Amino acid sequence: MTGESTTGTMRSKARVRLSERTWGYLLASPAFLLVGLVAVAPIAAALWLSLHRRLPVFGVDEFVGGWNYLQLWSDDRFWTACRTTLYFTALSVAAELLLGFALAILLDYLTNEMAGSSRWAQVMIVVPWAIPTVVSAQIWAWLYQPDYGLLNHLLHRAGLITRAIDWLADPDWAIHAAIVMDVWKTAPFAALLLLAGLKAVPRDLYAAARVDGAGTWQQFRHITLPLLMPVVVIVLIFRTMDAVRVFDAVYVLTGGGPGNSTETLSIYAYKTLFQTLQFGYGSTLATAMFLIVGALSCLYLLLLRRHLQEAA
Amino acid sequence: MPAAEANGRNSVTWWLRRRGLALCLLSLAGLFCLGPVLWQAVTSIKPDQDLVRLPPIIPERITASHYERVVSRSSLVQSLANSAVVAASATALAVVVGGLCAFALARLPIAGKPVLLGLVLSTSMFPPIAVISPLYLVMRGLGLRDTLIGVGLTHAVYALPLAIWILTSFFRQLPVELYYAARVDGCTPLRAMVSVLLPLARPGLAVSALLVFIFSWNEFMFALTLTASDATRTAPVAVAMFPGLYEIPWGDIAAASLLVTLPVAGLAALFQRHIVAGLTAGSVKG
Amino acid sequence: MAEVRLEHLSKRFGATTVLPDVTLTVQDGEFFTIVGPSGCGKSTLLQLLAGLEHPTSGRILFDGVDVTDSEPRERDVALVFQSYALYPHMTVRDNLSFPLRVTKRKTGLDRRQIEGDVLRVAGLLGLESLLDRWPRELSGGQRQRVALGRALIRQPRLFLLDEPLSNLDAQLRAVMRTELRQLHDRLGTTMIYVTHDQTEAMTLADRVAMLDRGVVQQVGSPRELYDQPSNLVVARFFGHPAINLLEGEVRGGRLRIDPLELQRSAPADGIGLPDGLRVTVGIRPEQVLVTSGNRPFDAASYGEEGRAKGVVRLLEYTGSQTWVVVEVDQSGKGIMMIGLGSSEDSLRSGQPVSVLVTRGPYHLFDMKTGAGLGIG
Numbered sequence: 001m002t003g004e005s006t007t008g009t010m011r012s013k014a015r016v017r018l019s020e021r022t023w024g025y026l027l028a029s030p031a032f033l034l035v036g037l038v039a040v041a042p043i044a045a046a047l048w049l050s051l052h053r054r055l056p057v058f059g060v061d062e063f064v065g066g067w068n069y070l071q072l073w074s075d076d077r078f079w080t081a082c083r084t085t086l087y088f089t090a091l092s093v094a095a096e097l098l099l100g101f102a103l104a105i106l107l108d109y110l111t112n113e114m115a116g117s118s119r120w121a122q123v124m125i126v127v128p129w130a131i132p133t134v135v136s137a138q139i140w141a142w143l144y145q146p147d148y149g150l151l152n153h154l155l156h157r158a159g160l161i162t163r164a165i166d167w168l169a170d171p172d173w174a175i176h177a178a179i180v181m182d183v184w185k186t187a188p189f190a191a192l193l194l195l196a197g198l199k200a201v202p203r204d205l206y207a208a209a210r211v212d213g214a215g216t217w218q219q220f221r222h223i224t225l226p227l228l229m230p231v232v233v234i235v236l237i238f239r240t241m242d243a244v245r246v247f248d249a250v251y252v253l254t255g256g257g258p259g260n261s262t263e264t265l266s267i268y269a270y271k272t273l274f275q276t277l278q279f280g281y282g283s284t285l286a287t288a289m290f291l292i293v294g295a296l297s298c299l300y301l302l303l304l305r306r307h308l309q310e311a312a
Numbered sequence: 313m314p315a316a317e318a319n320g321r322n323s324v325t326w327w328l329r330r331r332g333l334a335l336c337l338l339s340l341a342g343l344f345c346l347g348p349v350l351w352q353a354v355t356s357i358k359p360d361q362d363l364v365r366l367p368p369i370i371p372e373r374i375t376a377s378h379y380e381r382v383v384s385r386s387s388l389v390q391s392l393a394n395s396a397v398v399a400a401s402a403t404a405l406a407v408v409v410g411g412l413c414a415f416a417l418a419r420l421p422i423a424g425k426p427v428l429l430g431l432v433l434s435t436s437m438f439p440p441i442a443v444i445s446p447l448y449l450v451m452r453g454l455g456l457r458d459t460l461i462g463v464g465l466t467h468a469v470y471a472l473p474l475a476i477w478i479l480t481s482f483f484r485q486l487p488v489e490l491y492y493a494a495r496v497d498g499c500t501p502l503r504a505m506v507s508v509l510l511p512l513a514r515p516g517l518a519v520s521a522l523l524v525f526i527f528s529w530n531e532f533m534f535a536l537t538l539t540a541s542d543a544t545r546t547a548p549v550a551v552a553m554f555p556g557l558y559e560i561p562w563g564d565i566a567a568a569s570l571l572v573t574l575p576v577a578g579l580a581a582l583f584q585r586h587i588v589a590g591l592t593a594g595s596v597k598g
Numbered sequence: 599m600a601e602v603r604l605e606h607l608s609k610r611f612g613a614t615t616v617l618p619d620v621t622l623t624v625q626d627g628e629f630f631t632i633v634g635p636s637g638c639g640k641s642t643l644l645q646l647l648a649g650l651e652h653p654t655s656g657r658i659l660f661d662g663v664d665v666t667d668s669e670p671r672e673r674d675v676a677l678v679f680q681s682y683a684l685y686p687h688m689t690v691r692d693n694l695s696f697p698l699r700v701t702k703r704k705t706g707l708d709r710r711q712i713e714g715d716v717l718r719v720a721g722l723l724g725l726e727s728l729l730d731r732w733p734r735e736l737s738g739g740q741r742q743r744v745a746l747g748r749a750l751i752r753q754p755r756l757f758l759l760d761e762p763l764s765n766l767d768a769q770l771r772a773v774m775r776t777e778l779r780q781l782h783d784r785l786g787t788t789m790i791y792v793t794h795d796q797t798e799a800m801t802l803a804d805r806v807a808m809l810d811r812g813v814v815q816q817v818g819s820p821r822e823l824y825d826q827p828s829n830l831v832v833a834r835f836f837g838h839p840a841i842n843l844l845e846g847e848v849r850g851g852r853l854r855i856d857p858l859e860l861q862r863s864a865p866a867d868g869i870g871l872p873d874g875l876r877v878t879v880g881i882r883p884e885q886v887l888v889t890s891g892n893r894p895f896d897a898a899s900y901g902e903e904g905r906a907k908g909v910v911r912l913l914e915y916t917g918s919q920t921w922v923v924v925e926v927d928q929s930g931k932g933i934m935m936i937g938l939g940s941s942e943d944s945l946r947s948g949q950p951v952s953v954l955v956t957r958g959p960y961h962l963f964d965m966k967t968g969a970g971l972g973i974g
Binding site for chain 1: 331334335337338341342344345346348349351352355363364365367369409410412413415416417420421422423428431432435437438439440441442443444445446447449450465466468469470472473476500501502505526529530532533537547548549551552554562565566569572573576577579580581584585587588
C-alpha cells in the first residue's frame with residue numbers, strides 16, 4: 001500500500017508537467033503532420049513543378065519560371081477546357097441550387113404537415129448523394145445508351161423524339177448529359193443543407209410576419225430568403241469548388257469526348273499529366289484550376305457579403 | 313353559421329388539394345432520385361438477351377446470372393474487401409487524429425487557430441488532380457505504392473479537414489464548464505477529453521466517422537492512381553474499369569454497381585439524420 | 599486550508615483588460631465573497647485562482663507558495679459552477695467519485711476508500727438515495743448538491759464557488775445559503791464565493807470584496823461596506839432599495855443638501871471639508887421617513903434632522919413595510935427620494951407628503967470622482 005503510493009508519487013514527479021498550450025500543440029500535431037506530409041508537401045511540390053518543364057520520357061527537367069503560365073495564355077485547348085468547365089459549373093450549380101431549393105421547401109412542408117412521409121423522403125433524397133460517383137456515371141451511361149437506353153425509349157414513347165439520340169457521342173448533347181447526371185447526384189446535397197437552414201428559421205418569425213400581414217410570398221422573400229443566405233453561400237461555394245474540379249463523373253461517363261467537347265480542366269490536366277506525361281505543364285494547369293476555384297469563392301463572398309451581414 | 317360551414321368545407325378541399333399536390337411532387341422527386349437506381353436494379357436482373365430490347369420496361373423474366381458472374385468471375389469481391397479495409401482504416405485514422413486536433417482547436421490555447429484551420433481547409437480546396445503525381449512519389453518513397461495502407465492513409469488525410477471541421481464544432485457545442493470542471497477535478501487535458509468530452513461528443517464522432525467512411529468508399533481518383541493490381545484495387549475503380557471484351561456487359565455492370573452501392577447507400581439511409589447533422593455542423597448554425 | 603494572496607494580478611484578453619491590477623488577501627478559513635455587477639471580472643478572477651486561465655502579470659500565492667504557473671490539478675482547489683457542470687454521462691455516484699478516480703495514481707486511494715468517501719459526502723448532503731440517478735433526472739436543488747458534493751469529496755484546501763445559487767428559485771436559494779454557511783463553519787475550509795447578488799454577498803461572507811470593472815473598490819466585513827462605503831460605486835451597489843443620492847454643498851462650514859431643509863446642520867467643519875465644495879450626499883432609505891400631512895417637527899420621536907415636502911410617486915409594498923418614492927423637488931428637476939412609509943398612514947400616489955430624514959450618517963462623496971469623503 002505505502003509502496004504503491006510512493007511509486008505513484010514518484011511516477012507523477014517523473015512525469016513531465018505540460019502546460020495546456022503544450023498539450024494543444026501535442027494533440028494537434030499528428031493531424032498537421034499527416035496533412036503536411038500527404039497534402040501540403042504534394043501541393044508545394046505541384047506548385048514547384050508548375051515552374052518546370054519536365055518530360056521524363058525525354059529526360060527533360062528544367063526550371064522555366066513562369067513560362068508554363070505564359071504558355072497557358074496561348075493554349076487554345078486550355079481555354080476550351082476553361083469554357084467547358086465554367087459552362088458545366090454554371091449550369092449544374094444553378095440547377096442544383098434551384099432544384100435543391102424546391103426539394104428543401106417540399107421537404108420542409110412535409111415535415112410540418114406529414115411528419116411520417118418526410119423521414120422517408122429524406123432517406124430517398126440521401127441515396128443519390130451517397131452513391132459512388134463512378135457508379136452513378138455507370139448508371140447514367142446505361143440510361144443514355146442510344147439503342148436500348150431507357151431515356152431514348154421514354155422520349156420516343158412520349159413522342160418527343162423520332163430518331164434515337166446518341167447522348168454521349170453527340171458533342172452538343174454530351175456536356176448536358178454530364179450536367180444532368182451531376183445535378184441528379186448533388187442536388188440532394190444542396191437540398192439537405194437548405195432544409196436544415198429552413199428548419200433553423202425560428203417559427204416565431206413567420207408568426208410575427210403573418211400578424212404583420214405578410215403573405216406566403218412576402219414571408220419567403222423577407223424572412224426565409226435573407227435568413228437562408230449564409231447556407232446558400234455555403235452551398236454555392238462547396239458545389240462550385242466541386243464542379244470546377246469535376247473529374248470522375250465526366251471521366252467515367254465520356255472520358256472527355258466526343259472530341260474534346262466534355263474535356264474539363266481536371267480531365268485536361270489528368271491527360272497532360274498521365275497520358276502525355278508533361279508533369280510541369282500538367283501541374284500548371286492544376287494550379288490554374290486552384291486559382292480559379294479560389295477566385296470564384298472570393299467572388300461569391302464579395303457579392304453576397306451584404307446578404308451575409310444582413311442575416312448576421 | 314352557414315358561412316362558417318362553407319368556409320370549413322372550402323378549407324377541407326383546399327387542404328386536400330394542397331396535400332395531394334405535395335404528395336404528387338413528392339412522388340415526382342422520388343422518381344427523380346430513385347428512378348435511375350431502380351432502373352439499374354431492373355437491369356441487373358434481366359437476362360442478357362432482354363437487355364437489348366425495350367419495351368417491356370418491367371422485365372418478364374428475371375435472372376441472377378449477372379450477380380453470379382460478378383461474384384465468381386471478376387475481382388469485385390476482392391475489391392469490395394479492399395474498399396472495406398481502406399474505408400475502415402481511413403475512418404479510424406481520420407477520427408482519432410482529427411478528434412485530437414479538433415479538441416485542441418476547440419478548447420486549448422493554441423496560437424494562430426484561424427490560420428491553422430484555414431490551412432487545413434485550404435488543402436481540401438486544392439484540386440486533387442494536381443497533387444496526384446507528387447503524392448505518387450511520396451507514397452513510393454514511403455514504400456506504400458500499390459498498398460491498401462497507402463490508399464487508406466491518403467483518404468484519411470483528405471478527409472481530415474472534414475472530420476476536424478465537424479468535430480471542432482461538436483466540441484465547441486459542449487459547455488466549456490464541463491471541461492473546466494474536469495480540469496479542476498484533476499484531469500490532464502487529454503484525460504478531460506477522453507473521460508468527459510468524448511463520451512458527450514459521440515454523435516459528432518459517429519457523424520464524422522460515417523462521412524469519412526462514405527468519402528473513402530466512394531473516392532476514385534486517388535484509388536485509381538495509387539493502386540495497380542487487383543489485390544489493391546478498390547470497388548469504384550473496379551466498377552469503372554469493368555472488363556468488357558467485345559461489348560459493354562451492362563447487366564454485369566449493373567449488378568456490380570448495386571453491390572458497390574449497397575453498403576454506403578444503406579449506411580446513408582440508416583443514419584440519414586446524423587448525416588444531415590454532420591453536413592450542417594457549423595455551416596447552418598454558424 | 600489555505601490563505602490566498604493575489605499580488606498585482608492582471609489579466610488581458612487581447613486588447614481588453616479585464617483585471618488591471620488586483621491585490622487581495624483572503625485569510626485562512628475565511629468565507630470570502632467577491633461581488634460586483636456582471637462583467638466586472640469576478641469570474642475571470644475565479645478562473646485565475648483555479649488555474650484555468652493564466653494571469654498576464656502578477657502572482658497568486660496559496661499559503662505563501664507561488665502557484666501562478668501551476669496547473670489546475672496541482673492546486674488542490676475545487677470549483678462549483680453556476681451551471682453545476684455535472685457530467686451528464688455519469689451517475690451521481692460517478693460524478694461524486696470522479697475527482698478521486700482521476701487522481702487515484704497520485705493519492706493511491708483504492709475502490710473501497712473511494713466508495714467510502716462517496717457515501718460520506720452523500721450522507722453529508724442528503725444524496726444517499728440519489729446515487730444511481732443520472733443528472734438529468736435531478737431537480738435543480740439536487741443538482742446543486744451533487745455539484746457541491748463533487749467539490750467536497752476531495753477535501754481541497756480551497757473552495758471556489760461561481761454564482762452557485764443563481765440557477766435556483768428564490769426559496770431554495772435562501773435554504774441553500776444557510777446550508778452553505780453551515781457547511782463552511784463545519785469544514786473550516788477557505789471559501790471564495792463569487793456572486794452578483796448583494797444579499798448573498800452580505801449574508802454569507804466574513805468579508806466581502808466589491809469588484810467593479812476589474813478594480814477592487816473596497817474590502818471589508820459586510821457591515822463595513824454598508825455603513826462605510828469607500829466610494830459611490832460601493833454605496834450604490836449595496837442596499838435595497840438603493841441609497842438616496844442628493845446634491846449638496848459645504849457653505850460656511852455647514853453642509854447644505856439641495857432639496858432638504860436641514861434643522862440640525864451636519865458638522866461639515868468637523869471633517870475638515872473646504873468651503874464651497876460640491877458633494878454627493880448618500881442617505882440610506884431606512885433613514886428616511888415619509889409621513890402624510892404637515893405635522894410639525896418632532897425630533898424627539900423620529901430623531902428628525904431634516905425635511906422636505908414632496909408628492910408620492912410610487913408605493914412599493916413589501917409586506918413588513920412600505921417603501922415610498924417621493925418627488926421632493928418643486929423646481930421640476932424631478933429629484934426622487936425613497937423612504938419608509940409611516941406605519942400610521944395609508945399613502946396614495948399623488949398625495950402631498952413630508953419627507954423626514956432621521957438621525958443617522960450622511961455619506962459624503964466627491965461629486966466629480968465619487969471618492970468617499972467620510973460621514974457627515
